[in-house]
Amino acid sequence: MNQQLKPASRLSVVFILVVVLSGSILTYFSINNISNQKVLTEKRILEEQRELSVRYSEVLEKQIENVIAGFTNEISPVNLLKDSLVKKATETDFIIHPFILNNNGDFIYPNFRGIPENIHIQKVSGRFKSAFSEGEKAEFAENNWPAARENYLQCLRVSTGKYDSAKALNALGRISIKLKEVENAIQKYNAICLNYSDVPDENGIPYVYYALPRLLKITAAGSEKQLSVFEFCLEHMEKGIIPLNFNTEELVAQIVEWVQRMQLNNPERKSQIIQLGDNIRKQLDFINNFKDELPKLVANEGINNRFPVANGFKIINPLPENEQECFFISTEFATPAGFLINRKKLLETVLHPDLQNGFEFDYAVEFPTRYSPVTTGQNLIYSSQLSPYFPEQTIQIKPGNENLISDLIQRRSWIYGISTVLLLVAMVLGVVLIVRDIAREKRVAQLQSDFISNVTHELKTPLTSISMFAESMLLKRVKKESDKDEYLSIILKESDRLKRMINNILEFSKMEKGKSEYHFADTNLASILKAAIGELNYWFDTDGFEVLTELDNQISANVDFEKMKQVFENLLNNAIKYSPQTKKITIRLYVNTDKIRIEIEDRGIGIPEKELSHIFEKFYRINQKESISGTGLGLTVVKEIVEAHDGEIIVTSKVGEGSKFSIILKRQTELE
Numbered sequence: 001m002n003q004q005l006k007p008a009s010r011l012s013v014v015f016i017l018v019v020v021l022s023g024s025i026l027t028y029f030s031i032n033n034i035s036n037q038k039v040l041t042e043k044r045i046l047e048e049q050r051e052l053s054v055r056y057s058e059v060l061e062k063q064i065e066n067v068i069a070g071f072t073n074e075i076s077p078v079n080l081l082k083d084s085l086v087k088k089a090t091e092t093d094f095i096i097h098p099f100i101l102n103n104n105g106d107f108i109y110p111n112f113r114g115i116p117e118n119i120h121i122q123k124v125s126g127r128f129k130s131a132f133s134e135g136e137k138a139e140f141a142e143n144n145w146p147a148a149r150e151n152y153l154q155c156l157r158v159s160t161g162k163y164d165s166a167k168a169l170n171a172l173g174r175i176s177i178k179l180k181e182v183e184n185a186i187q188k189y190n191a192i193c194l195n196y197s198d199v200p201d202e203n204g205i206p207y208v209y210y211a212l213p214r215l216l217k218i219t220a221a222g223s224e225k226q227l228s229v230f231e232f233c234l235e236h237m238e239k240g241i242i243p244l245n246f247n248t249e250e251l252v253a254q255i256v257e258w259v260q261r262m263q264l265n266n267p268e269r270k271s272q273i274i275q276l277g278d279n280i281r282k283q284l285d286f287i288n289n290f291k292d293e294l295p296k297l298v299a300n301e302g303i304n305n306r307f308p309v310a311n312g313f314k315i316i317n318p319l320p321e322n323e324q325e326c327f328f329i330s331t332e333f334a335t336p337a338g339f340l341i342n343r344k345k346l347l348e349t350v351l352h353p354d355l356q357n358g359f360e361f362d363y364a365v366e367f368p369t370r371y372s373p374v375t376t377g378q379n380l381i382y383s384s385q386l387s388p389y390f391p392e393q394t395i396q397i398k399p400g401n402e403n404l405i406s407d408l409i410q411r412r413s414w415i416y417g418i419s420t421v422l423l424l425v426a427m428v429l430g431v432v433l434i435v436r437d438i439a440r441e442k443r444v445a446q447l448q449s450d451f452i453s454n455v456t457h458e459l460k461t462p463l464t465s466i467s468m469f470a471e472s473m474l475l476k477r478v479k480k481e482s483d484k485d486e487y488l489s490i491i492l493k494e495s496d497r498l499k500r501m502i503n504n505i506l507e508f509s510k511m512e513k514g515k516s517e518y519h520f521a522d523t524n525l526a527s528i529l530k531a532a533i534g535e536l537n538y539w540f541d542t543d544g545f546e547v548l549t550e551l552d553n554q555i556s557a558n559v560d561f562e563k564m565k566q567v568f569e570n571l572l573n574n575a576i577k578y579s580p581q582t583k584k585i586t587i588r589l590y591v592n593t594d595k596i597r598i599e600i601e602d603r604g605i606g607i608p609e610k611e612l613s614h615i616f617e618k619f620y621r622i623n624q625k626e627s628i629s630g631t632g633l634g635l636t637v638v639k640e641i642v643e644a645h646d647g648e649i650i651v652t653s654k655v656g657e658g659s660k661f662s663i664i665l666k667r668q669t670e671l672e
């Protein structure tokens with residue numbers, strides 16, 4: 001026994017060693033692979049970040065080039081330059097404002113005249129002069145307004161240029177109001193607005209700045225015609241034809257308010273006028289913020305933070321205490337000109353998702369303003385200078401998923417972990433199956449060897465009686481005729497027993513080879529049972545069995561007569577063998593719920609419950625007293641034959657009380 005166990009346990013040990021060894025190697029490589037993966041991924045991320053940073057810088061440079069392109073150095077008429085700058089600004093989202101200065105550092109665009117320095121000495125004729133002073137005398141000293149009006153009308157008649165015409169019209173407007181001739185006043189002031197909008201008075205203030213406030217007052221109920229006059233003035237202010245000054249903001253606000261009060265059929269027109277007001281306000285804001293600073297920036301060539309781009313443009317950046325904005329200034333036009341740029345917006349235009357196409361990972365991009373050197377560290381943040389024009393501007397690129405590496409490692413660890421565990425489980429399962437197989441083989445080998453000694457013994461017993469009785473007969477030792485008959489019947493019965501045993505062995509061997517042959521025919525089952533009982537009658541009689549039969553003689557089934565007889569003989573033979581005390585056997589044949597049942601019940605030793613599942617196994621015998629002979633094949637053959645008939649065999653048993661074997665066959669069996 002021990003010797004048989006050894007190879008199996010040795011094999012298991014080898015197998016387990018193989019499992020442990022390969023498992024460990026696998027785990028080692030998995031861990032190695034994971035750390036390699038980490039390094040490779042970090043490298044890949046860094047490469048992608050570098051590439052992305054280059055792409056962003058390139059796009060930014062293109063954007064900058066777009067702003068400064070399209071101008072030629074020949075743009076010398078200020079109007080042409082202004083138009084091209086304004087056009088560029090409206091096309092480009094991140095341009096806050098265009099500007100043009102003259103070479104003295106004064107603003108040409110936006111056209112702002114704060115406190116005029118060079119007051120224009122207006123030339124007027126002597127006739128105009130005397131008529132005007134007459135008018136003023138009548139108006140202010142004598143309060144004789146009709147006389148004043150006459151004089152001013154005279155002025156208008158003799159005026160030869162735009163200055164005197166505007167001056168006369170302005171005085172006429174004023175006196176018309178005093179005379180309560182509103183229509184006249186409106187007409188005069190409108191004439192100033194439409195024809196002399198940019199003409200300044202002796203103080204340098206354009207006449208429209210007098211005309212417009214008055215018009216707003218006397219034309220409270222707005223007409224469409226009046227609206228056109230206001231719109232005309234706003235357009236001229238926006239275009240820089242009417243210079244802006246410190247009064248513009250309030251005046252524009254009043255005009256917008258006047259327009260908003262109007263009931264207009266065309267709402268679009270209203271919003272266009274409001275938009276004009278906004279644009280003028282923007283120009284004023286720009287002037288407010290930069291009227292001192294910008295001329296200094298233009299003049300002060302030496303300062304450090306200016307970076308030449310192309311077309312004579314330089315980027316001045318960042319503005320003191322203003323990191324959001326910067327200037328693009330060119331000094332290569334006839335006069336200095338350029339743009340105020342929203343730096344933040346400019347950078348944001350670069351943030352196009354397409355730039356990340358073709359990358360393995362997603363990245364979050366930021367533009368911190370303080371320069372920090374190129375870094376990449378634990379947190380995989382990559383920073384570098386974004387563009388040579390913005391040396392302090394950093395681009396910071398980090399993976400969209402901050403836990404990218406740890407997630408990756410975790411995922412890999414899971415995959416490796418699970419596959420290693422699965423492999424180990426499979427290997428262990430293999431070991432278990434092999435050990436089980438070995439154990440089963442061992443048991444079969446044991447049973448087989450028991451079988452051989454059993455069979456030898458089983459064959460010997462009937463042969464001994466046969467030869468003994470035959471010899472006695474031959475030597476004429478038996479005198480009485482009745483004894484002779486008895487001896488002969490013993491010889492016959494013993495050879496029957498021998499035949500049954502050999503039949504079982506033969507059937508089993510055919511079964512094993514898969515060569516059992518069946519000859520099915522519609523057969524009366526009671527007749528088979530009776531034949532089987534007949535075969536064993538001798539033993540029933542000699543052992544004194546009480547055999548009860550409850551047979552339904554009508555039941556037929558499609559069965560192999562000989563095979564079924566073998567089944568019943570085996571079961572009856574067992575009932576005889578395993579009933580040493582109460583010798584009572586009941587045989588039943590009946591139909592129950594469409595099934596045919598054949599029961600062979602004894603009052604013998606019974607079968608322990610744990611053995612019930614084994615008794616049909618080949619060579620299996622319950623450990624019992626030597627006296628009960630057998631091969632362990634009877635029930636194996638029974639089960640095989642019953643199943644070949646598409647039937648079922650059930651055993652119920654209680655130790656010391658007896659056993660009942662029930663064969664259940666289908667009623668309408670259609671077996672081939």
Ligand code: ADP
Nearest residue numbers: 574575578606615621622630631632633634635
């Ligand atoms: P055997 O040649 O040993 O009878 P079987 O295959 O016919 O072989 O039976 C297997 C075992 O089942 C027997 O060894 C016996 O212990 C048990 N057995 C079979 N029939 C009965 C029965 N009617 N009563 C008690 N035990 C039985």
